[in-house]
Amino acid sequence: MPTTPPPGRWHDVARATGLLAPDGSVAQTIFAEMTALAVRSGAINLGQGFPDVDGPGYVKEAAKAAIDAGRNQYAPGDGVPELRRAVADHQRRHYGLDVDPDTEVLVTTGATEALTASILALAGPGDEVITLEPFYDSHAAAVAMSGATHVPVPLTTDDLRLDADALRAAVSPRTRMIVVNTPHNPTGTVLTRAELEQVAAVAREADAIVLTDEVYEHLVFDDAAHVPLATLPGMADRTLTVSSSGKTFSLTGWKVGWVHGPAHLVTAVRTVKQFLSYSSGAPFQPAIAAALADDETPRALAASLASRRDLLCDGLAAAGFDVVVPQGTYFVIADGARLGFDDGHDLCYRLPELAGVVAVPVSAFCRAGSATSDALRSRVRFTFVKREDVLRDAVGRLARLAR
Numbered sequence: 236m237p238t239t240p241p242p243g244r245w246h247d248v249a250r251a252t253g254l255l256a257p258d259g260s261v262a263q264t265i266f267a268e269m270t271a272l273a274v275r276s277g278a279i280n281l282g283q284g285f286p287d288v289d290g291p292g293y294v295k296e297a298a299k300a301a302i303d304a305g306r307n308q309y310a311p312g313d314g315v316p317e318l319r320r321a322v323a324d325h326q327r328r329h330y331g332l333d334v335d336p337d338t339e340v341l342v343t344t345g346a347t348e349a350l351t352a353s354i355l356a357l358a359g360p361g362d363e364v365i366t367l368e369p370f371y372d373s374h375a376a377a378v379a380m381s382g383a384t385h386v387p388v389p390l391t392t393d394d395l396r397l398d399a400d401a402l403r404a405a406v407s408p409r410t411r412m413i414v415v416n417t418p419h420n421p422t423g424t425v426l427t428r429a430e431l432e433q434v435a436a437v438a439r440e441a442d443a444i445v446l447t448d449e450v451y452e453h454l455v456f457d458d459a460a461h462v463p464l465a466t467l468p469g470m471a472d473r474t475l476t477v478s479s480s481g482k483t484f485s486l487t488g489w490k491v492g493w494v495h496g497p498a499h500l501v502t503a504v505r506t507v508k509q510f511l512s513y514s515s516g517a518p519f520q521p522a523i524a525a526a527l528a529d530d531e532t533p534r535a536l537a538a539s540l541a542s543r544r545d546l547l548c549d550g551l552a553a554a555g556f557d558v559v560v561p562q563g564t565y566f567v568i569a570d571g572a573r574l575g576f577d578d579g580h581d582l583c584y585r586l587p588e589l590a591g592v593v594a595v596p597v598s599a600f601c602r603a604g605s606a607t608s609d610a611l612r613s614r615v616r617f618t619f620v621k622r623e624d625v626l627r628d629a630v631g632r633l634a635r636l637a638r
């Protein structure tokens with residue numbers, strides 16, 4: 236049997252995500268590779284970002300009750316009415332956004348489907364889609380599937396923030412969409428209102444649609460505040476806002492997400508979504524509708540994550556890494572250069588043996604060979620969404636590097 240697949244769009248996806256091997260075969264993602272390495276070596280896996288404690292029991296009970304109550308056939312393609320209403324209520328309560336649950340909300344199979352359906356619906360060959368770089372890998376994959384051209388705009392190298400001049404310089408008459416992710420994975424950067432105003436100004440001048448990935452909206456620390464782009468003047472009409480219950484409620488395996496925006500844009504996304512999955516996990520939707528009324532669970536998660544962030548950041552600094560302390564998400568980027576590691580990819584392969592811990596290189600979130608990938612070559616990403624005892628163990632192990 237041949238080892239390389241026949242020609243197809245998979246090729247563009249593999250290339251866009253750095254997975255096309257020189258011999259034409261498809262490589263494993265670095266996340267899968269590092270997770271396998273953690274299992275083989277017994278190292279603590281701070282590479283892949285999923286919580287090791289499940290979300291609230293009452294939400295799990297609500298899903299079980301929905302199964303027992305017979306909510307096991309196709310849900311409406313748009314999503315069950317109580318979840319669409321809960322999303323609209325959530326956006327009003329937290330951000331003052333006025334969202335019509337009947338025409339302006341679409342429930343999706345995780346944020347991933349919302350993002351992919353939005354990009355497929357509204358960008359195509361000849362269009363350019365801007366993302367910040369580093370970027371979440373599914374953004375690049377979806378742009379590749381759409382046939383549009385991906386234009387990555389580097390964050391500043393020192394403090395990993397928006398470079399407004401670089402964003403402005405990246406715009407062309409072909410710019411169709413600007414994808415923004417705040418709080419940002421992998422950097423943990425939470426874009427300020429001033430930074431988002433700069434994005435908004437560029438989007439208005441370019442007459443571009445903005446797609447915002449806000450899956451970490453509740454996971455912000457200190458005095459940082461999450462500002463949805465759709466709340467900025469004039470932006471609600473051109474913004475698709477994506478979020479999900481996975482990160483907020485520590486239920487990443489449920490894959491209940493949503494997108495909201497003006498009805499004409501949501502109609503376009505719905506048109507595509509209905510032929511990707513038609514409808515999404517019926518019994519999970521009423522459970523997430525109940526969860527979305529609960530502000531305490533995400534608040535407690537953010538508070539506990541802030542202290543776990545401090546624990547890991549202090550430990551990384553003590554071990555000799557330079558860290559940019561994140562204000563959101565559950566990731567921190569650490570620079571191994573001062574420890575003598577110029578290449579984060581190599582460091583990640585050696586870290587299990589050197590320190591019994593697994594991380595992922597930031598280059599996995601950059602276009603292969605890009606200037607950003609080069610500038611961030613010595614950086615690696617660690618997650619702190621693990622139990623405190625696990626993080627203490629990891630910090631103790633990392634201390635070996637300092638000796």
Ligand SMILES: *Cc1c(COP(=O)(O)O)cnc(C)c1O
Nearest residue numbers: 345346347371420450479481492
């Ligand atoms: C985890 C993640 C997603 C995917 O969310 P799902 O709801 O699991 O599909 C999307 N964007 C970012 C930035 C993420 O970190």
